[in-house]
Amino acid sequence: MPEASAHASSGTRRAPxxxxxxxxxxxxxxxxxxxxxxxxxxxGERLAGGNVAxxxxxxxxxTGAALVALILTFGPVSGAHFNPTVSLADASQGGIGWREVxxxxxAQTAGALAxxxxxxxxxxxxxxxxxxxxxxxxxxxxxEFVATFGLLAVVWGCARLQRPVVVPFAVGAYITAAYWxxxxxxxxNPAVTLARSATDTFSGIRPADVPGFIAAQLAxxxxxxFLFRWLVPTLPRAAGEVLMPHEEERIH
Numbered sequence: 001m002p003e004a005s006a007h008a009s010s011g012t013r014r015a016p017x018x019x020x021x022x023x024x025x026x027x028x029x030x031x032x033x034x035x036x037x038x039x040x041x042x043x044g045e046r047l048a049g050g051n052v053a054x055x056x057x058x059x060x061x062x063t064g065a066a067l068v069a070l071i072l073t074f075g076p077v078s079g080a081h082f083n084p085t086v087s088l089a090d091a092s093q094g095g096i097g098w099r100e101v102x103x104x105x106x107a108q109t110a111g112a113l114a115x116x117x118x119x120x121x122x123x124x125x126x127x128x129x130x131x132x133x134x135x136x137x138x139x140x141x142x143x144e145f146v147a148t149f150g151l152l153a154v155v156w157g158c159a160r161l162q163r164p165v166v167v168p169f170a171v172g173a174y175i176t177a178a179y180w181x182x183x184x185x186x187x188x189n190p191a192v193t194l195a196r197s198a199t200d201t202f203s204g205i206r207p208a209d210v211p212g213f214i215a216a217q218l219a220x221x222x223x224x225x226f227l228f229r230w231l232v233p234t235l236p237r238a239a240g241e242v243l244m245p246h247e248e249e250r251i252h
Contacts, residue, residue: 039123086155
């Protein structure tokens with residue numbers, strides 16, 4: 001209470017970061033994430049000499065490491081969602097306002113496409129090319145459900161602990177593992193899925209397979225959110241910590 005009294009007496013109040021700044025942070029972070037996913041896939045495939053396991057390992061390690069760095073970098077500004085399922089789940093528990101969700105989703109999707117274009121430019125590929133990499137079937141869809149369920153479980157579990165320092169490492173570690181224990185290599189992100197349909201490289205997915213992946217991801221995120229809402233009735237109190245607490249601006 002002494003801190004609140006000091007703020008009141010000085011005419012200072014706190015407000016969330018400016019939405020424009022949060023949107024730019026989401027777009028930039030998602031772009032860098034996709035540049036990592038696609039770029040490391042291209043590099044890994046070129047250097048692996050046909051060994052798909054080595055190429056996937058390179059892709060996995062780069063993606064997990066980038067997630068840690070990007071969440072640490074952009075988390076204090078926007079929460080570092082970089083993922084429509086995280087933004088929708090967060091809004092469902094009151095972490096961000098529903099009016100802000102469309103801006104987050106557009107920023108994440110546009111950033112993801114920009115990241116693909118950046119990766120292609122760095123490796124001398126056409127900016128966008130429809131993927132021919134088939135990822136269809138019930139096993140792939142179920143893999144995406146499991147991958148996204150696990151991701152949201154990690155997010156909600158870490159948010160509940162209110163120890164934001166662990167979140168980037170937990171998310172990075174989970175995605176690194178999920179690349180290997182799921183048949184789909186764990187896209188777990190509708191914006192990433194859509195963008196990866198525009199790259200005919202190691203990390204691509206056929207446009208025809210995108211709707212099934214996205215439906216499975218949304219279902220997995222919803223299931224994890226419902227489960228944790230039941231397991232932890234006070235979960236909405238932690239929603240503002242997804243993925244990391246946003247720094248607040250002082251407004252005089």
